[in-house]
Amino acid sequence: MNLVCCITQVPDTAARIKLAADGKAIETSDVNFVLNPYDEFAVEEALRLRDQNPGSTVTIVTVGDESVTSTLRKTLAMGADKAVRVNAAGVGPFDAAQIAAALVAAIGKLGPLDLVLFGKESTAANDGQVGPLVAEGLGLPSASVVVKLTVADGKATVEREIEGGVERVTLPLPAVVTAQKGLNEPRLPSVKGIMMSKSKPVTTEDAAPGEPRIELIRLTRPAAKSGGRKLGSVDELIAALRDEAKVI
Amino acid sequence: MAGVLTFAESRDGQFKKAAFEAVAEGRRLADEMGVPFTALAIGPDTDAASLGAYGADRVLSAGQAELKAYSNESYATAVVAAVEHSGADVVLMGATAMGKDLAPRVAARLGAGLAADCTALRLDGGSLVAVRPVYSGKALAEIGFKTPRKVVTLRPNVFGVKSLRENADATVEPLAVALGSNDLRAVVEAVVAAAGGKLDVSEADIVVSGGRGLKTPENFAMLEELAAVLGGAVGASRAVVDAGWRPHEEQVGQTGKVVSPTIYIACGISGAVQHLAGMTGSKVIIAINKDADAPIFSVADYGLVGDVFEIVPALTAAFKKALNR
Numbered sequence: 001m002n003l004v005c006c007i008t009q010v011p012d013t014a015a016r017i018k019l020a021a022d023g024k025a026i027e028t029s030d031v032n033f034v035l036n037p038y039d040e041f042a043v044e045e046a047l048r049l050r051d052q053n054p055g056s057t058v059t060i061v062t063v064g065d066e067s068v069t070s071t072l073r074k075t076l077a078m079g080a081d082k083a084v085r086v087n088a089a090g091v092g093p094f095d096a097a098q099i100a101a102a103l104v105a106a107i108g109k110l111g112p113l114d115l116v117l118f119g120k121e122s123t124a125a126n127d128g129q130v131g132p133l134v135a136e137g138l139g140l141p142s143a144s145v146v147v148k149l150t151v152a153d154g155k156a157t158v159e160r161e162i163e164g165g166v167e168r169v170t171l172p173l174p175a176v177v178t179a180q181k182g183l184n185e186p187r188l189p190s191v192k193g194i195m196m197s198k199s200k201p202v203t204t205e206d207a208a209p210g211e212p213r214i215e216l217i218r219l220t221r222p223a224a225k226s227g228g229r230k231l232g233s234v235d236e237l238i239a240a241l242r243d244e245a246k247v248i
Numbered sequence: 249m250a251g252v253l254t255f256a257e258s259r260d261g262q263f264k265k266a267a268f269e270a271v272a273e274g275r276r277l278a279d280e281m282g283v284p285f286t287a288l289a290i291g292p293d294t295d296a297a298s299l300g301a302y303g304a305d306r307v308l309s310a311g312q313a314e315l316k317a318y319s320n321e322s323y324a325t326a327v328v329a330a331v332e333h334s335g336a337d338v339v340l341m342g343a344t345a346m347g348k349d350l351a352p353r354v355a356a357r358l359g360a361g362l363a364a365d366c367t368a369l370r371l372d373g374g375s376l377v378a379v380r381p382v383y384s385g386k387a388l389a390e391i392g393f394k395t396p397r398k399v400v401t402l403r404p405n406v407f408g409v410k411s412l413r414e415n416a417d418a419t420v421e422p423l424a425v426a427l428g429s430n431d432l433r434a435v436v437e438a439v440v441a442a443a444g445g446k447l448d449v450s451e452a453d454i455v456v457s458g459g460r461g462l463k464t465p466e467n468f469a470m471l472e473e474l475a476a477v478l479g480g481a482v483g484a485s486r487a488v489v490d491a492g493w494r495p496h497e498e499q500v501g502q503t504g505k506v507v508s509p510t511i512y513i514a515c516g517i518s519g520a521v522q523h524l525a526g527m528t529g530s531k532v533i534i535a536i537n538k539d540a541d542a543p544i545f546s547v548a549d550y551g552l553v554g555d556v557f558e559i560v561p562a563l564t565a566a567f568k569k570a571l572n573r
């Protein structure tokens with residue numbers, strides 16, 4: 001199978017986010033960037049499918065600047081075969097359509113596809129939009145927020161999470177899926193994997209992101225939720241909910 | 249032409265709460281822009297006229313049988329048909345499992361800019377600005393659009409429905425959708441409801457969440473009972489999901505669900521940043537923790553310092569009394 005997995009890097013989940021002076025970006029100097037947590041599930045699933053289907057390859061694709069290289073190396077250390085970095089110059093902040101356009105162009109060069117995997121969303125952009133946008137761009141069927149995936153007879157059968165349950169969907173391959181927690185338990189890179197990753201190819205190409213579709217006007221801080229009061233009893237709480245917060 | 253179109257999501261003919269919110273916000277925005285507002289219902293058996301109560305005067309109803317089960321491609325075709333038919337340039341829908349799956353397809357087909365999971369919409373000198381949380385709620389991004397058409401999904405439970413119009417049935421116009429050969433290639437075989445048909449944390453108006461302070465999975469029965477009294481849902485910290493005490497779909501936080509209920513009750517949860525990222529949008533936060541210094545108290549409107557095993561049963565009893573249940 002020709003398996004493609006799109007990944008991005010994000011501030012580690014414990015990072016404090018400080019806004020840059022121009023309000024258009026975050027301060028990155030103190031921030032540790034890691035593989036997007038949901039992309040770990042996507043990479044793991046691609047690796048499992050490869051191992052079940054001899055002769056398969058897993059190609060990692062990302063749109064980003066040079067700083068993403070160490071994150072790409074991590075996916076290679078997990079076991080992916082090769083990686084493509086699409087230079088992000090010209091891609092506006094949070095512009096999922098531009099990222100998707102750049103990915104569609106790059107994935108188009110990887111030959112006939114079987115499955116393209118994404119994370120459910122990036123914990124930086126919180127969009128959850130790049131995967132389905134790429135599906136539309138490649139003209140492929142898709143299922144997002146997938147917690148179970150089986151591939152057989154040229155079809156993918158997935159369970160996608162919906163409110164209060166799951167939807168079981170069958171898609172003809174090639175197809176696009178986005179991975180949700182629960183799909184698998186991502187492996188950690190082994191020492192051998194890390195050694196082997198050093199000789200795996202990472203190629204770089206320029207992006208074709210097209211025109212920007214959105215504009216980041218500015219980033220702001222959410223209104224700080226100030227800690228309220230500690231109450232002495234359950235009855236005081238009920239009274240506060242009724243008379244002060246007026247929610248019951 | 250200009251106008252606002254809201255896709256009002258339904259399953260099995262029942263509109264979702266997120267659909268009512270998106271219709272009400274669509275009406276508000278259309279009025280502010282001074283343009284017509286149209287709602288769209290997809291699938292057979294919807295009571296499309298009932299959207300009048302939420303502000304729709306006109307509803308397009310794409311009721312053909314092939315649209316009974318959701319598929320992102322067929323539904324995208326229907327939404328695009330409604331956009332062309334109504335001349336709308338702004339498309340709204342709820343940022344639900346369906347809306348987040350569907351909106352990007354619609355945006356791609358319309359060549360539209362897309363803002364997902366927005367928590368506010370406003371006009372700035374006549375231009376639409378969408379506000380959406382990024383970095384898991386640690387910052388807000390104000391997004392402007394560079395495209396004539398715009399697609400926006402709205403975070404559930406944030407916009408609310410401020411008032412209902414009485415005796416306000418909308419005019420319903422059938423919309424025939426010409427489906428393409430690809431539209432039904434993804435086939436929904438079944439919708440499997442979670443055990444007990446329980447309410448999803450992301451949809452619940454009240455969420456009672458438990459963490460490691462509950463000590464054992466069995467003790468969550470206490471939270472189930474409190475949630476049942478309040479008509480809410482049970483949520484969980486990642487620690488207890490990873491321990492296998494609770495299912496993944498209940499996890500609240502940065503790598504779980506983002507919830508914005510009216511009341512969030514955190515029981516035996518310390519309040520790690522990753523957990524806070526999922527629940528600080530709640531209107532009223534109540535924390536119950538035996539450690540007076542637990543970080544959860546820094547975001548809680550009301551805190552009770554003490555043992556969950558004493559406080560939760562007392563709280564359940566007090567709510568029963570206060571709510572006559």
Ligand SMILES: Cc1cc2nc3c(=O)[nH]c(=O)nc-3n(C[C@H](O)[C@H](O)[C@H](O)COP(=O)(O)OP(=O)(O)OC[C@H]3O[C@@H](n4cnc5c(N)ncnc54)[C@H](O)[C@@H]3O)c2cc1C
Nearest residue numbers: 459460461485486487501502503504516517518523538556
């Ligand atoms: C990449 C990443 C992503 C993550 N994503 C998430 C996420 O999405 N959601 C999430 O929740 N976490 C997430 N976490 C984990 C997070 O960092 C915390 O480890 C987790 O939230 C802690 O869960 P907890 O509050 O249940 O447990 P603990 O931190 O162990 O807290 C238990 C609390 O219970 C209190 N307690 C104990 N006994 C009692 C009692 N009898 N009565 C009252 N109180 C009592 C204690 O005082 C303590 O405050 C993530 C972590 C990482 C690294």
Ligand SMILES: Nc1ncnc2c1ncn2[C@@H]1O[C@H](COP(=O)(O)O)[C@@H](O)[C@H]1O
Nearest residue numbers: 008062063118119121122127128129130
């Ligand atoms: N810059 C990028 N390069 C490659 N893939 C990306 C990029 N940004 C997002 N993705 C993929 O799209 C998913 C959803 O991201 P988003 O729509 O930004 O929330 C991520 O989990 C990745 O799989």
